[in-house]
Amino acid sequence: MGSILNVPESFLKRHPFPGPGLAVRVLGDVTEGNALEILRQVDEIFIQSIKEAGLYDSIWQAFAVFLPVQSVGVQGDQRTHSHVVVLRAITSEDGMTADWSFHNQDDKLLSRNVQFKMHTKNP
Secondary structure (H helix, E strand, O other): OOOOOOOOHHHHOOOOOOOOOHHHHEOOOOOOOOHHHHHHHHHHHHHHHHHHOOOHHHOOEEEEEEEEEEEEEEEOOEEEEEEEEEEEEEEOOOOOOOEEOOOOOHHHHHHHHHHHHHHHHOO
């Protein structure tokens, strides 16, 4: 129907999320810290990376989830604590069942791309 009405392809093939909004993808208190801003940035980078890789139309739904935990790492000679965000991309035939979308190296490339772009935006 959308094609008949000349609705742009970008609307016809848009993933169903975020639907209710980003707040449902922040586990824990939404008002504390900058969780929504981080989630906005990660989600934008993730979706753009999927589009650039030519995978967007083969994925039913892709999104990021902000977790209420921190990960420990090392940058230089210093221990760091940083936020954790989960990247999820799925395929579905009916919207009721889902399977992981990535079964190869795509997931590693996309997650590294998101990680790199977030660190260069927020040193």
